[in-house]
Amino acid sequence: MKSRSHRFPEASPSALPPATADDPLADNARTHVDLIRKALAVVRPQFRLDAANGIHGVPHWSRVWFHGRRLAQALEVNPHILAWFAFLHDSQRRNDGWDPGHGRRAADYAVRLRRERVVVELSPGEFECLCEAMRLHSDGHVVGEPAILACWDSDRLDLARVGIRPDPDRLGTGPARRRETIEQAVRLARGEPSGVRAGSRRGRDTP
Numbered sequence: 001m002k003s004r005s006h007r008f009p010e011a012s013p014s015a016l017p018p019a020t021a022d023d024p025l026a027d028n029a030r031t032h033v034d035l036i037r038k039a040l041a042v043v044r045p046q047f048r049l050d051a052a053n054g055i056h057g058v059p060h061w062s063r064v065w066f067h068g069r070r071l072a073q074a075l076e077v078n079p080h081i082l083a084w085f086a087f088l089h090d091s092q093r094r095n096d097g098w099d100p101g102h103g104r105r106a107a108d109y110a111v112r113l114r115r116e117r118v119v120v121e122l123s124p125g126e127f128e129c130l131c132e133a134m135r136l137h138s139d140g141h142v143v144g145e146p147a148i149l150a151c152w153d154s155d156r157l158d159l160a161r162v163g164i165r166p167d168p169d170r171l172g173t174g175p176a177r178r179r180e181t182i183e184q185a186v187r188l189a190r191g192e193p194s195g196v197r198a199g200s201r202r203g204r205d206t207p
């Protein structure tokens, strides 16, 4: 894959990336690249919505993974949980607005992928955490297992893409609540050419 002009902060400390476009591998570290390629190859073709430009499409999944792997490192949880969460949690949406069943459907989809030996990187307990995180990810909880909280926070940190600044009181982990983390997430989301106007909101379960 060709290198892009944008880079994540560790590659260019003075500047946040202007965009991740639809390229979830636009990261110098290229961590977990095999898992991400596999996830995209499986998940993207079945996604019903606008994967390239939609508010719940690949650019969002990419940023959730960006936040998720940092939270995984800070909280010492398996980053593979965060990776699968990033690329699966909105994969079963039927619209970009109010879709209260999409988390449960995502968990059901993960179970199917597990049965088909696609999701193989997680222990049984880790896989259950992943499914629980997906089932409840748009319900606003801030209490739970560290891995589950990291999943939820990685998603909520990207709320600025729809004009909502992440609220520290609605984040469940210390690293996510840090002012610098939120500022970085806001800048990252605003750099995304998603076509969504700042200030708009498309439904209560937007994450």
Ligand SMILES: [Fe+2]
Pocket: 056, 060, 064, 089, 090, 155, 206, 207
């Ligand atoms: Fe999301």
